[in-house]
Amino acid sequence: MITLVLGGTRSGKSEVAERLAAATGGPVTYLATARVADDPDFAARVARHRARRPASWTMIEAYDDLPGALRAASATALVESLGTWIAGVPGFAADVEALCDALATRKGDSIVVSEEVGLGVHPPTEVGMRFADAVGDCNRRVAAAADRVLLVVAGRTLELG
Numbered sequence: 001m002i003t004l005v006l007g008g009t010r011s012g013k014s015e016v017a018e019r020l021a022a023a024t025g026g027p028v029t030y031l032a033t034a035r036v037a038d039d040p041d042f043a044a045r046v047a048r049h050r051a052r053r054p055a056s057w058t059m060i061e062a063y064d065d066l067p068g069a070l071r072a073a074s075a076t077a078l079v080e081s082l083g084t085w086i087a088g089v090p091g092f093a094a095d096v097e098a099l100c101d102a103l104a105t106r107k108g109d110s111i112v113v114s115e116e117v118g119l120g121v122h123p124p125t126e127v128g129m130r131f132a133d134a135v136g137d138c139n140r141r142v143a144a145a146a147d148r149v150l151l152v153v154a155g156r157t158l159e160l161g
Contacts, residue, residue: 001109004142006116006160007152014049014080016152017113021078022054024109029073031062033085049080063088067098076109082142083115083135092134099138100145114139116151 003020007013021028030053036043053059057078062069066085070077079085086094103110116139117132143149149160 001148002103002142002146003109003111003148003150004139004146005111005113005150005152006139008116008119011152012155013113013152015052015155016150016157017078017080017111018053020111021057021076024076027075028054028057029075029077030057030059031066031069031073031077031079032059033063033066033079033081033088035063035088067095067102070099070102070110071106073106074108076111077106079110079112081113081115082138083117086134086138087131092131094134094138096138096141100141103142103145112142112146114142
């Protein structure tokens with residue numbers, strides 16, 4: 001089962017994904033796609049996410065090879081998040097085909113969190129437009145491979161068809 005959980009910044013998408021992963025009742029591998037650098041605000045956000053997760057979950061830093069880490073993960077895998085993964089790849093040229101292949105061929109359930117970039121203001125810069133295009137394309141491709149797609153808005157979850 002592949003579930004894609006979409007939402008904007010601070011929508012509650014991560015909490016929804018974490019509840020879905022916990023509800024499986026089995027082991028969970030959390031695949032983190034962010035590098036925490038010298039950004040105190042981002043580091044604090046990551047720390048809040050870590051504090052929310054059960055200590056029994058395995059955490060893998062998967063920013064260098066998300067598809068490979070996903071293939072290697074056993075049981076339920078929670079990917080957090082596609083926008084962060086794409087932002088960390090030079091030119092935003094993430095290997096989305098390899099990601100979709102890894103999702104389609106792995107044995108365990110996959111819960112994938114991503115930023116919904118299509119509901120905001122049109123990016124005012126060229127790099128912002130390229131990022132929104134890359135994340136939007138990735139979201140469409142993962143959604144096509146997914147069994148279930150959820151949109152989280154203000155902490156409320158909508159099932160998408």
